[in-house]
Amino acid sequence: MKSQGIAVGLFLLASASASGGIADKVIRSSIDGVDLIASPTAVKDVVTIVGSMPAGDAFAGSGNLAVPTLTAMMLDKGTTTSDKFAIAQRLESVGARISFSASEQTLDIQAKCLRKDAPAIVHLIIEQLRTPAFSPAEFEKARLQLTGAIRRSLDDTDTRADIAFSRAIFPAGHPNRKAAAEDVLAAVEHATLADVKAFHAKYYGPAHLTLAMVGDLELKPVQAQLRKDLAGWHGGVPALSAPPATPPAAAVTQPINMPDKTSVSVILGQASGLRYSDTDALALRVGAAILGSGFTGRLMHVVRDREGLTYGIYSGVSDDTFTDGDWLVGASFAPELLDKGVASTKREVERWWREGITQEELTARKTDLIGVYKVSLATTGGLAGTLLRTVQRGKPLSWLDDYPKAVDALTVDQVNAAIRRHLKPDNMVLIQAGTLPKGK
């Protein structure tokens, strides 16, 4: 990618409208295949780095389900030149942090450091990505850690509901479909270090690695360090694609009974069939926000404030960065209020779908979304995350300035049409995880 950077300077929201856009303050450069997106800001001494590489759990394909996560876990367990304690000492002695984790599509990178240490931290990130030690002893520890983490997650009603929902709406082979916890536990048992090494060799590389850096940043030393560290490294693959998932032919209810739980996690939703970059995607997002964002969203206003049935209920669109995603309502209900809560939720969803949103609601939510967006860019973490998501979604950096305009341009008809075109209220998936009332 060509460098699109222009102005280097302080990131000031005020100046975004007065003297050029947000994107004008961003410097984008391609360094040996790595997409480096940087934005120096006025914050003192802090640099936030976020990044991603397509090497997440979905890349397990028909192979061992645990291998992508195990590979990510091996990255901070030492490199071919430093053991894990030496690396930890390098980081901790300057108060820096680096962490790696695997999500569905990507290996995710998060780091924070002080200004003076930015080149050294970038160097260490590449060292860890490129030359992990893959020590057999550390691999055995990682397997045990992962087993513990999965087993602990089995106690969590939200996690159980989330996995079940993903498996109910996305077909086998879809990158967004999560593996069943029991299957991953079995996979951890059988995973080998050879599997992990092979996965690393096949998928890790600079070609689709994106790094976003924001803060008290001196960019030239970072770029120079990257050029040095990336020399001779090749490989990397694009994110996976898949045909859009379709809603089920009829409504589906799936109970997950868990003992000793005092609150039930509920998800009601379906596959949206839309990617973020698709026409209608933004309209559906804004429609979902009117239904279930904040206290003034319909769901909180009615199901929580008026009826007192839940502590929290929201609606949103997600998982649509690389492929089509989903739309859902998430909520919690006491077991004895579960039936009432679900009935109220369904009633509001159906009313939203059937009657649509109003001009007044759209006008209010537009200012909310645009305001929240602008406020979110005032921290290094908020801006770095937005930069990364923008390019992951296949949007140009100009989207940073175009997003508020696009939200503002939406009409009631567009939002209502998107809701009705892409959602089927009679074919929703309902997941309920917790200690369920008898008969569930």
Added chain:
Amino acid sequence: MASETKLAAGLQYWIKCKELQVKLNSKISLALVAGMLGSWTACGAPVTSPGYSYVKSLGGIDEYRLDSNGLDVLLVENHSAPVTTFMVTYRVGSRNEVIGTTGSTHLLEHMMFKGSTNFNDAKGNSVKQYLESVGGAYNANTWLDRTTYFAEVGNEFLEGYMAVEADRMRNLLLREDDRRPEMTVVRNEFEIGENDPVRALDKEIFASAYEAHPYHHSTIGWRSDIEKVPIEKLRAFYDTFYWPDNSTVSVIGDFKPETALALVKKYYGSYSRAPNAIPVVYTEEPAQTGPRRVEVRRAGQLGVVGISYKSPAASDANMPALQVLGSILASGKTSRFYRALTDKNLTTEVSADPGFFHDPSLFQIYAYLAPGVGHEQVEKVLREELARVVKDGVTDAEVSTAVQKISADLAYSRDGTLAVAGTLVEWIAAGDWTLYSTYPESIRKVTAADVNRVAAKYLTETQSTTGWFVPVVTP
């Protein structure tokens, strides 16, 4: 594996941005509880503003007091983005509750969103409606020592938010018709907390460690109190504690001091001081004379061992050394517990943090057992490591690494006006906001001798409460 589930992430977003969150005793880590001001504007000479007395300045924060009613005002300037956080902190938390009213501080916090005389849903200008119409990131939360309401808004909306916030200080509607549905909302919040066996264990550790002092009960309160506390008691709570001279307002971000002070006076200046003296919590926890133990048995997968030691108040001079001790024990791969437990496949994670509260609190250690490992084994290693640190002390190198880590965390904690607010509030609650400015230097001055002294002083068996979560595997 995604580190955060979709449902959790969604709720988390919702909690962070829009919710009235209650923080339970110790699961909210305050490892980064202080912040340096660094790039934050060092306020110059204090401004003169009619009706105010200038109190003091330190580390970029200026303190004023509104003469008419004693309202404390903190100004923290930062002009890096055109946003400002306005925060009101009432010096009332669950420590001010007694049997029968546990959870009332938090329930009242929820009721504060049910409308005030001039700003409410019926008028279409409630705090929720206003802030969501201007894109404000807002929240409120209650903890042991304080209740806080805040929003980060674009500068042009500061006055609008201040007007709404000020109205509910003294003009809350507080209706029984609103309490009834809100009670079940708060009860569901309690139920969500009870879903997590480790939170349940934490409650039991506090309840055992404190017999007399109100830190005995968690901020969410006991279920029966949440359900049955009458509106009259909530009204009495409101009329006792929600006064200008029992609160601090903080303005953080891109504003002019003269303008901010004038706005605060405009919207808060009409209120009188509290008609009666604010009640003082005088109950002191009696000396603990022996180790205590609790056990929670519930359905679950993997066990947890927790050990808590009585520790000093946040403002105590030993607190920086205790935080360094916690870091040496459990922060990162170079820490002692990581090497002795996690790296040896006995645990998946261990934490060690002092509580930062107004009154003496707990230094808490939690060890999450790895599959197939017994509680006894992990507790034995924990105790061996604790005995070793008491007997042999720590090294200069360990202290240096810990100080560096904590100092960097302090710098990270000033990234944005909301982050500053979230840190500053805990020092306000602790009773001395100036510690926000001086704490980083106190951390840098910690020596190995300091750490050794506090380890010997506080890590004593007689002052400990040990808790196990024992998972019950159901067929």
